[in-house]
Amino acid sequence: MRVALATWNGRISPVFDVARQVLVVDVEGGREVSRREEVLPGTDPQAQAAKLTALGAEVLICGAISRPMASVLSAAGVRVLPFVAGPVEEVLAAWLSGGLPAPAWSMPGCCGRMRRCRGGRSGGRGRGGWGGGRNIERRTKEET
Numbered sequence: 001m002r003v004a005l006a007t008w009n010g011r012i013s014p015v016f017d018v019a020r021q022v023l024v025v026d027v028e029g030g031r032e033v034s035r036r037e038e039v040l041p042g043t044d045p046q047a048q049a050a051k052l053t054a055l056g057a058e059v060l061i062c063g064a065i066s067r068p069m070a071s072v073l074s075a076a077g078v079r080v081l082p083f084v085a086g087p088v089e090e091v092l093a094a095w096l097s098g099g100l101p102a103p104a105w106s107m108p109g110c111c112g113r114m115r116r117c118r119g120g121r122s123g124g125r126g127r128g129g130w131g132g133g134r135n136i137e138r139r140t141k142e143e144t
Contacts (some may be wrong), residue, residue, distance in 0.1 A: 001026075001027045001028075001058050001059070002024060002025070002026050002027070002055070002056045002057050002058055002059075003024075003025050003027060003057065003058065003059040003060075003061060003092075003095065004022040004023070004024050004025075004038075004052055004055065004057040004059070004060050004061070004078075005022060005023045005025070005060075005061045005062070005088055005091065005092060006019040006021075006022050006060065006061070006062040006063065007019075007021055007022060007023050007037070007088050008020075008021075010087060010088055010089075011085070011086065011087055011088060012061065012062065012063050012084050012085055012086060012088060012091055013062060013063050014063040014064060014085070014107070015063055015064045015065070016048075016060070016062035016063060016064065016065040016069060016082070017043055017045075017048075017064075017065060017066050017069050018043055019040055019062065020039060020040055020042075021037055021038065021039050021040060022037070022038050022040060022052070022055075022057075022060075023035060023036075023037055023088060023092075024036050024037070024038050024055055024057065025092060027096065030096060031096070032092070032096065038051070038055055045066075045068055045069045045072040045073075046072060048069065048072075048073075049069075049072045049073050049075075049076045049078070050076075052073065052076070052078055053076045053077065053078065057078055058077070058078065058079060059078070059079045059080075059081060059095075060073060060078050060079070060080050060081065061081045061084050061091060061092075061095060061100065062080065062081070062082055062084065063082070063083065063084060063085060063107055064082065064083060064107065065080060065082045065083075070082065081095075081100055081101060083106055083107045084100065084101070084105050084106065084107065085105060085106065085107040085108065086105050091105055
């Protein structure tokens with residue numbers, strides 16, 4: 001299996017849509033067998049998805065991601081684990097041990113599948129969804 005982690009300064013990149021590099025890790029039997037860093041082509045969802053599929057990525061671990069980007073990646077066969085935060089090496093170790101998704105690795109303020117939003121509203125989209133997208137997209141637009 002090949003997993004790609006969107007990186008920035010040794011951490012998971014906070015926003016995948018503008019991420020410029022990924023750490024690509026090959027995993028066999030639950031253990032890392034090789035890794036390499038790859039440069040991403042830019043902010044075009046089709047180009048990003050094409051690059052990840054050309055790299056053979058089956059899973060993408062990233063921070064915030066727009067719905068259009070997540071849809072393009074999903075259609076390309078890449079499983080997206082979004083709204084993840086933390087040091088790359090620690091997040092990778094958590095994923096290798098089956099510890100993702102988990103609240104400990106969720107972006108601050110995000111309502112992932114594992115937690116409930118403030119006020120009791122659920123931001124998730126059920127077991128198959130990627131959860132929290134509406135709240136994250138609204139915050140991102142307001143902050144920029």
